[in-house]
Amino acid sequence: MKKIIILGLGVAAFFMQGCDFLDRTPEDIIETGKFFESANANALEQYCNDFYPKLINGHGAPKGYNSMLEDDWNSDNILPWEKNDVSFGHQIAVKNASDEGSDWKWENIRACNEFLMNYEKSPETEIVKQQYAGEILFFKCMDYFNKVRKYGDLPWYDTALTPSDTEELYKGRDSRILVMDNVLRDINQAIAWLPKKTKVYRVSKDAALALKARICLFEGTYRRYHNIENDTKFLQAAYDAAVVYWKTTPNNYSSYGGSFSMNGSAGLSTYIFRQSYEEEINPFYRQSIQWYSAAGWDETGW
Numbered sequence: 677m678k679k680i681i682i683l684g685l686g687v688a689a690f691f692m693q694g695c696d697f698l699d700r701t702p703e704d705i706i707e708t709g710k711f712f713e714s715a716n717a718n719a720l721e722q723y724c725n726d727f728y729p730k731l732i733n734g735h736g737a738p739k740g741y742n743s744m745l746e747d748d749w750n751s752d753n754i755l756p757w758e759k760n761d762v763s764f765g766h767q768i769a770v771k772n773a774s775d776e777g778s779d780w781k782w783e784n785i786r787a788c789n790e791f792l793m794n795y796e797k798s799p800e801t802e803i804v805k806q807q808y809a810g811e812i813l814f815f816k817c818m819d820y821f822n823k824v825r826k827y828g829d830l831p832w833y834d835t836a837l838t839p840s841d842t843e844e845l846y847k848g849r850d851s852r853i854l855v856m857d858n859v860l861r862d863i864n865q866a867i868a869w870l871p872k873k874t875k876v877y878r879v880s881k882d883a884a885l886a887l888k889a890r891i892c893l894f895e896g897t898y899r900r901y902h903n904i905e906n907d908t909k910f911l912q913a914a915y916d917a918a919v920v921y922w923k924t925t926p927n928n929y930s931s932y933g934g935s936f937s938m939n940g941s942a943g944l945s946t947y948i949f950r951q952s953y954e955e956e957i958n959p960f961y962r963q964s965i966q967w968y969s970a971a972g973w974d975e976t977g978w
Contacts, residue, residue: 712797720798720808723791724879727815730784779823782833788816790836810869811879814887817863820855821891830855853904856895860913863888867917873948882921886948889917921948 711719761768772778791812795805823830829849837844866884873880896910 712794713799715795715798715800717800717804717808720795720800720805724808724811724815726787727784727812728877731815731818779826784819785816785833786836788812788819789833792816792834793836806869807871810866810884813862813866814870814879814884817859817866817891818887820859821887821894824852824855824859825894828852832858853906856891856910859891860888860910863891876948882948885917885921889914889921892917 715723759766792809795809795812798805820830820832827849829852831844831847832850832855833844835841835844839845863884867881867888870879870881870884873882892910892914896907896912896914899905899907899910
């Protein structure tokens with residue numbers, strides 16, 4: 677009987693140890709808190725790099741149709757192959773998030789909020805942390821601005837929601853006034869934190885000033901012609917942002933032709949910001965080049 681009891685206790689102890697061994701944090705997943713607690717400047721930069729190909733379209737695939745050209749089809753500058761609903765005045769507003777043309781997607785906003793809620797945990801210096809927080813604020817403002825232009829009123833989020841945040845997840849839209857006031861606040865903070873331009877393909881103070889001017893000119897003009905309050909505030913903010921950039925950036929037109937090349941643009945002080953075609957930041961461009969070559973298009977001479 678004693679042997680049976682000892683054997684039973686040994687088996688129970690074995691299984692208890694097995695449970696402890698299996699109950700471990702997965703090694704291929706980094707918890708958000710732990711990531712930021714050990715994030716150096718390189719890690720913070722890599723977090724920001726994820727937004728560049730998502731929100732900065734640039735020329736898209738090399739030597740192919742791209743978003744910049746297709747956007748011009750919506751005007752009368754280019755005659756497309758077939759009728760364009762926008763330029764012909766036949767466009768129907770998107771009704772559902774699943775409809776074609778909808779950008780009612782919130783993963784970028786959530787990722788921005790995740791960073792802004794946790795970046796202070798990083799052991800980096802305050803200047804470095806604020807620089808990358810400024811980049812995140814830039815992308816958050818850009819994403820909200822794109823949505824406001826299409827939808828008007830939107831839900832405003834300052835936190836990274838989880839499935840348990842049902843009240844926030846299912847809340848109605850906040851007013852356009854509240855959303856754009858928050859966007860103006862955030863872009864001002866981004867301008868304060870971002871450094872002057874160092875690399876033409878990274879977000880800088882100059883890029884944030886240009887984005888602020890564009891946002892405020894659009895919003896101020898919209899409010900002026902729709903009789904919405906504080907139109908002058910936004911128009912004045914657009915003017916002020918443009919003047920600050922103009923006064924703090926030396927003119928450099930010595931290489932006008934270079935402004936149309938990827939390498940030549942790096943030497944122009946007046947080149948504010950461009951899409952990155954470096955594989956480190958935009959791996960999709962390298963993939964598109966490989967696809968282009970593999971398909972045999974090099975031989976066509978395009």
